[in-house]
Amino acid sequence: MSNLLSRGWRASLVVAAVASLYACATVPGLYATDGVAVTVKLIALNDFHGNLRPPAGTVSLPLAGGAVGHVPLGGAAYLATLVHQLEARNPQYAVVGAGDLISASPLESALLHEESSVEVLDTIGLEWSSVGNHEFDHGTDNLLRIQNGGCAVGGTIDRDTCIGGHYEGARYRYLAANVIDMRTGKPIFPAYGIKRFTTSAGVVPVAFIGLVLRGASELVEHKGIEHLRFADEADTVNALLPELHAQGVHSVIVLIHQGGESTGSFNDHSCPNFTGEITEVVSRLDPSVDAVISAHTHNAYICHLASRDPKQRILVTSAGKYGQFVTDIDLKINPANDKVLSITANNLPVVNDLPGNDAPTAYPALKADPKIAALVAGYKNRAAPLADAVVGWLVSDLKHETDENGESPLGEVIADAQLAATSADDKGGAQMALTNATGVRADLIRKLPGATVNYGQIYTAQPFGNYLVTLTLTGAQIHALLEAQWHPPRKPNMLQPSRAFTYIWNESAPVGQKVDPASMRLHGKPMLAQGLYRVTVNNFLANGGDGFSTFTEASSRTEVRTTDVEALRDYLRQQALLSPPPPGRIQRAE
Numbered sequence: 001m002s003n004l005l006s007r008g009w010r011a012s013l014v015v016a017a018v019a020s021l022y023a024c025a026t027v028p029g030l031y032a033t034d035g036v037a038v039t040v041k042l043i044a045l046n047d048f049h050g051n052l053r054p055p056a057g058t059v060s061l062p063l064a065g066g067a068v069g070h071v072p073l074g075g076a077a078y079l080a081t082l083v084h085q086l087e088a089r090n091p092q093y094a095v096v097g098a099g100d101l102i103s104a105s106p107l108e109s110a111l112l113h114e115e116s117s118v119e120v121l122d123t124i125g126l127e128w129s130s131v132g133n134h135e136f137d138h139g140t141d142n143l144l145r146i147q148n149g150g151c152a153v154g155g156t157i158d159r160d161t162c163i164g165g166h167y168e169g170a171r172y173r174y175l176a177a178n179v180i181d182m183r184t185g186k187p188i189f190p191a192y193g194i195k196r197f198t199t200s201a202g203v204v205p206v207a208f209i210g211l212v213l214r215g216a217s218e219l220v221e222h223k224g225i226e227h228l229r230f231a232d233e234a235d236t237v238n239a240l241l242p243e244l245h246a247q248g249v250h251s252v253i254v255l256i257h258q259g260g261e262s263t264g265s266f267n268d269h270s271c272p273n274f275t276g277e278i279t280e281v282v283s284r285l286d287p288s289v290d291a292v293i294s295a296h297t298h299n300a301y302i303c304h305l306a307s308r309d310p311k312q313r314i315l316v317t318s319a320g321k322y323g324q325f326v327t328d329i330d331l332k333i334n335p336a337n338d339k340v341l342s343i344t345a346n347n348l349p350v351v352n353d354l355p356g357n358d359a360p361t362a363y364p365a366l367k368a369d370p371k372i373a374a375l376v377a378g379y380k381n382r383a384a385p386l387a388d389a390v391v392g393w394l395v396s397d398l399k400h401e402t403d404e405n406g407e408s409p410l411g412e413v414i415a416d417a418q419l420a421a422t423s424a425d426d427k428g429g430a431q432m433a434l435t436n437a438t439g440v441r442a443d444l445i446r447k448l449p450g451a452t453v454n455y456g457q458i459y460t461a462q463p464f465g466n467y468l469v470t471l472t473l474t475g476a477q478i479h480a481l482l483e484a485q486w487h488p489p490r491k492p493n494m495l496q497p498s499r500a501f502t503y504i505w506n507e508s509a510p511v512g513q514k515v516d517p518a519s520m521r522l523h524g525k526p527m528l529a530q531g532l533y534r535v536t537v538n539n540f541l542a543n544g545g546d547g548f549s550t551f552t553e554a555s556s557r558t559e560v561r562t563t564d565v566e567a568l569r570d571y572l573r574q575q576a577l578l579s580p581p582p583p584g585r586i587q588r589a590e
Contacts, residue, residue: 020164029104037341040197041090042253042329042505043083044319045126046098049134049441050105050117051322052076052376058356061349061363062265071351073324076376077368078352080124084347084369087125090330095125096208096317097172097296099132099257102146104441106460107387108379110559111150113142116379117415118170120372126172128193131179132295132416133258137225137464140188147174160572175210177240184567188228190554190578191240200432201335207244209237213258213277213296218547221540224261224475231259234284235397241286242461250338251331252289254503259297261319261491266325266347271303275491279305280317284546287312290340293331294318300325300347308321317345324350327394387456394446394453395579401460402437402494405588406485406505409580411459411496414564416581418468419498419572421562423537427469428558432522433498433536433565436483436546439464440496453572462565470492473535473552475527478552482515487547495548498536500524506589538564544563 054075063069087093101121102114109117135143143154149169155161178192192209214230237254244252262268278294285292286306292314299321304313329345330581351357353365380387387408399411415433422428442460444453473481482503485492497503504519520527527533535549539559544552572578 001228004233018220028080036201036334037195037332038199038201038335039090039092040204040206040331041086041093042291042293042331042539043074043086043093043095044098044293044317044326044327045079045101045323046257046293046319047100047132047298047321048097048102048117048121049100049321050102050109050114052080052108052117052120052379053106053320054352054354056443058489059349061359061467063362068119069362069444070356071349071359071363072354072356073350073352074246074322075350075368076120076348076421077350077370077373078324078366079326079350080369081325081366082350082373083124086326086328087240091556092199094195094206094208095127095211095339095544096253096255096293097121097126097129098255098293099212100134100295101126101129101132103134103137104463106463107383107456108376110459110463111160111383111386112163112379113155114146114178115152116169118146119374122171122371123375127172127195128255130173130211130255130257131176131212133212133216133219135174136216136220136225143174143223144188146170155207159469165456171282176212176587177206177209178211178214178233178236180229180231182227182229184280191236192244194247195250199335204251204333204335204338205249206253206331206333207248207249209240209252209254211236211254211256211258213256216257218545220543222543236420237289238284238286241288245288248338249588250288251333252338254285254289255290256292257295259294259299260301260303261297262301262303264301266300266320266349267302269302271301274301274303282314282316283364284308285314287314287532290331291315291317291326291343291345293329295428298417302327302345302347315345317344317347319347327348374559383456387454387459390452391455391456391458392453392575393451393577394444395451395577396445398444398580400437400440402444403583405583406437406492406494406581406586408437408440408494408496411435411437412442412498412577412581412585413571414440414462415496415498417538417568418564420565420571421572422468422470427547427562428468428536428560429534430470430536431534432501433494434541435538436541437494437550438546439538439540441467453576454557455569458568458572462568464538464540464564466540468536468562468564468567469539469542470534470536470558470560471542471551472532473554474529475517475531475533475552476529477550478527478533478535479515479517479520481548483512484548486511488512490523491548493546494586498583498584501586502585503589504589536560
């Protein structure tokens with residue numbers, strides 16, 4: 001924890017704020033390669049979400065001949081080792097991120113107000129990152145604190161914030177070209193950063209423009225961002241290019257917290273069946289952009305997408321989530337005009353040495369970086385008294401992913417827990433509950449022997465600290481909410497229902513007509529369009545989050561103030577041995 005006391009800038013980086021809001025760094029003593037071209041390495045990560053320790057379980061990775069290996073991935077100490085190995089291959093490098101590095105985090109990070117993750121990312125050597133929507137989870141003022149320093153509001157100094165007496169802020173710099181403070185008309189962070197590599201052939205500059213998805217306001221509690229405007233991503237980039245070119249900067253990388261999904265593997269360069277909102281953004285970018293390092297969907301991919309000029313494609317990458325992959329990108333740059341001659345990229349798995357690797361030949365384990373391992377052990381010990389407390393017992397694991405019908409076993413248990421917490425008249429008088437599957441972040445894996453679940457696990461599954469709200473909605477409004485699960489152009493975002501509420505949806509029906517209102521049942525009885533029902537949700541949904549704006553039209557609202565994780569903890573404690581809910585709450589028509 002002692003590194004929290006030391007926050008000096010890297011000697012090799014000089015960051016200056018100018019009228020155009022950009023940061024500039026010069027790295028001396030480097031060299032040109034291939035006689036002419038200068039090779040610059042970019043080491044990229046995204047959606048780390050404070051996963052300082054390796055996430056539970058293994059990840060399925062492809063092997064030769066179509067086989068699949070199961071490999072344990074992630075952990076900050078192993079991430080650091082891989083990053084340092086890549087740095088050693090080429091001293092001309094930059095370590096960059098694409099947002100959601102903090103928040104929605106396990107207790108080792110969340111309990112310390114994300115200061116522990118900042119310390120680890122700084123120690124690993126992160127230099128710049130775009131902001132992500134989750135960086136705004138606790139409001140703009142807190143994000144500015146994360147960058148600039150200061151103790152967390154409501155925290156206790158030297159216990160859960162300002163360890164050692166103070167917190168000096170992140171050495172890495174957030175970039176936010178399209179996040180405009182409407183009070184000043186300027187971005188809340190610099191729009192871009194420039195790193196200048198001094199080589200035997202001259203100085204080679206590379207610019208990094210940082211962006212968050214323009215729909216971030218739908219994904220964040222509005223109270224903390226009411227003074228912000230999230231501008232169009234492509235328009236923002238294109239408007240900055242002349243400014244960069246005027247400074248002699250022609251190698252441009254976009255760091256954006258927006259993304260897509262491919263059905264291919266993490267390193268399948270054919271990028272099969274790629275979909276996602278990043279495609280529309282890239283399709284409007286000037287083709288002089290050299291690469292887009294993307295994020296948000298937690299999917300690892302290497303793609304080439306069409307730019308504004310259909311003949312010119314732009315490299316688009318993502319390193320998945322939770323520090324389980326790193327993207328290794330090499331730029332070959334002509335020092336005569338500072339333009340990129342070629343670009344290559346690969347995603348590399350961060351293989352740790354935990355048990356479960358059944359493909360050690362294809363994916364050998366990295367050794368943990370001892371400095372980072374010691375830091376993480378300290379954070380773990382600090383969180384252990386709370387994290388290790390047993391809160392329940394499971395017959396079998398509870399998975400958080402949704403099945404083909406849209407049901408998540410853990411999501412439905414969470415909805416049951418929220419109903420139980422608010423069904424009493426003095427707690428809201430709820431008749432049913434709904435929770436967003438996107439807010440359920442991890443499986444509950446029972447620990448053997450004993451089949452136990454601890455508080456750290458349920459916090460990792462529900463890391464937002466949302467409080468519960470009970471609303472009065474009509475049957476017609478509930479139907480409108482169910483239809484909003486297919487809000488285009490997003491993939492289905494299924495609300496997880498509590499017990500006794502069921503409905504049927506039809507995959508082939510058009511958007512807006514997916515759910516037959518006559519199929520909606522509560523305790524087996526048809527729901528009436530004009531009937532009034534008391535429905536519990538978390539405050540994020542109650543305020544229209546994830547595009548479910550109909551929740552804001554409720555005729556009455558009772559703020560219960562029990563948090564989602566408290567409701568789940570209490571519900572698990574009340575069960576002798578919890579089994580996964582039987583399927584059938586959400587049914588898909590054949």
